[in-house]
Amino acid sequence: MSLVTSTDAIYDYQQSPALRALYPNSQQKNDAMVLELAFSLFTDWFNLLSNKAAGKKVSFGVLALNFLTLPPTSRWKPQNTFISGLVPEPIQPNMGRRVFVCVGCLLGDLVAKHKVAGFASHSATQFCSWCDSPKSDIQQLQVGRLRQKRLVKDYSQAFKDLKNKAEHTRMVKKSGIRWSELNWLDYWDTVHMIPIGIMHNLFEGILQHHFRNLWKWDFEKVELNENEDQEHDSGDNCEIQDGDTSAQAGLSW
Template sequence: MMWQNLYGVSDRGITLLLKFMEAFVSMLASLLEVPMLTEFAKIFPTSLYKVRKLLGLNRDKFVKYVACPKCHTVYKFEDCYRVNSRGEKHPLKCSAVKFPNHPQKKRRKPCHAALLKKVISKDGHGYVYPINVYCYKSVRETLETFVRRPDFLKKCNAWRFRNVPNGVLHDIYDGQVWKDFTDNGFFKTDYDLSFTLNVDWFQPFEHSPYSAGALYMIINNLPREERFNPENVILVGLMPGPKEAKKNINSYLQPLVDELEQLLQGVHINDGTLFGNNYRGALMCLSSDIPACRKCGGFVGHGAMRGCSKCLHAFPRAAFGKKADYSNFCMENIEPRTDEDHIFFASQVRNASTPAEQKKFEYEYGARWTELNRLPYYLPVRFHVIDPMHNLLLGTAKHVVEVWKKQKILTSEHFETIQSRVDKLKVPGNVGRIPRKIASGFSDSLQSSGKTG
């Protein structure tokens, strides 16, 4: 395990190595006929799970909730079954009602989806198991691990001693949101921490459409070169698949918001000092790609009529199925969104008694309810950032290269040269994939058809 950590070997590589070593030990035991080796081969771990269990490295410190596979409502496991007189557990159905105030009684029916499944073990005993599991990791427990590291708190407070010229926006500390928190007395002590929340979905399996989601936070107090390191990222929750939740992820945000409410008041953390200290935390920023930001931040999709999360400009469609009209985008004539109005209309959407009423509010203002609005300091419009990576670094950059190609500023020879230099790069294993189709992606044939690699 130390060797894996030192050289950055993947989990899959270590697993293959363990299986090889188990086969090697078994072969030695068979050839030498040594009883001790035979017994050792039987208990030799062939997976990382078994290794960590033998070494006492318990990484499975998640609180496991049961998630409804249909409506994504989250339950505690003990609330998902009833026990009869013989001690047998019988699964219950999802009791969530989407429109509890609907004027028609038949429209107030619960979801009624199955939450648990019955499983028979090898010894014939039956037990119940969740169909979908939402794994949540306590932010407080993660912080207790972090603050015990040498110099961690020192790094978190290095921002107080920066020397930045006036008027220069060098980091998040120079922004007005950070200054407003400071003026309200939030950063008075060295134990006040600020967080940025990110939500993203990924496919954990190859050649499979299964999509899982992750909630994770970074600590803004850390220096920029430190805060995004994997060891400093707070993994909050893992949302189950096989598909993303539609419109919002409020049920998955509830445990996090509950903890953030406690962190705002302050929680005592044993940080290795004699008596520990009182730590406070606040969510200052929501930074995700556009679809995730809409689901988490309480906005309608970017393809809706009021799809902008910063203003109330309408993007009409000429007909059903047509693309939205993004023209006439004049900043002087645009009404900006306000946090107060947005929260009000989001509350209207949440309290709507019928689907038609809910759609009406969403259509008129482009707002949806998010559990983050429960935080007294959270400003949904102000605290979310516009996705710069996909827009500027990918979308706009690719468009500029296409224009340069069209105007013959860049030729095929230039792309071949760029490709040859990229192919010679040797990058660490923890760096994501680098582009391998630069030359072919901007070839004349694809350019003429309007496609890029």
């Protein structure tokens, strides 16, 4: 997809001089790695109760984006419209409100989360997003030294500043960290805002498989042994108490 650049006549937004001025570098048009996209921003308010002279008015606002790079026949279809914002009813706000919005956590499977967060693959030398244990220690159940937010961001920025692919490879092998666009958020904590995936680990039973089959942790036997120990301890206490009573009785005689 590319913008129409014909200057003979203007029939569409794509031929607008203002729009074409946003992409002045014509040399990039032959670059397969460059994709030029343009969107329109639409805004309007609607009465949800329909427009009647004596009817009630409930104002509802919409902010929508449409993909101008698409041809006009496809541009305005519902499936190509992105509703980017809503202004709730019943009336238009007459003053601003401070709104605080944040990305609270990153959800997904292990592969997807590592890609988005800027961590190396789960098969890399530094495979873990929570600690700095190398892959050679993966069979050890002890948790390694936990990663620190500031250090992770420093490594991520250092990766971004590198220009050479070989240097990128060495950096990832050393730290297990790449650049992530989430690091533009000052509050973003790459270490603590990536929870364990629920679907694979809990719903599909991967954690249970690791504990029961790979690590041979049998929770039923552990629970049974604990109950037996409690019964045994309570029995010992009864015998000791009986013995103490008999001894006291003997002394009283």
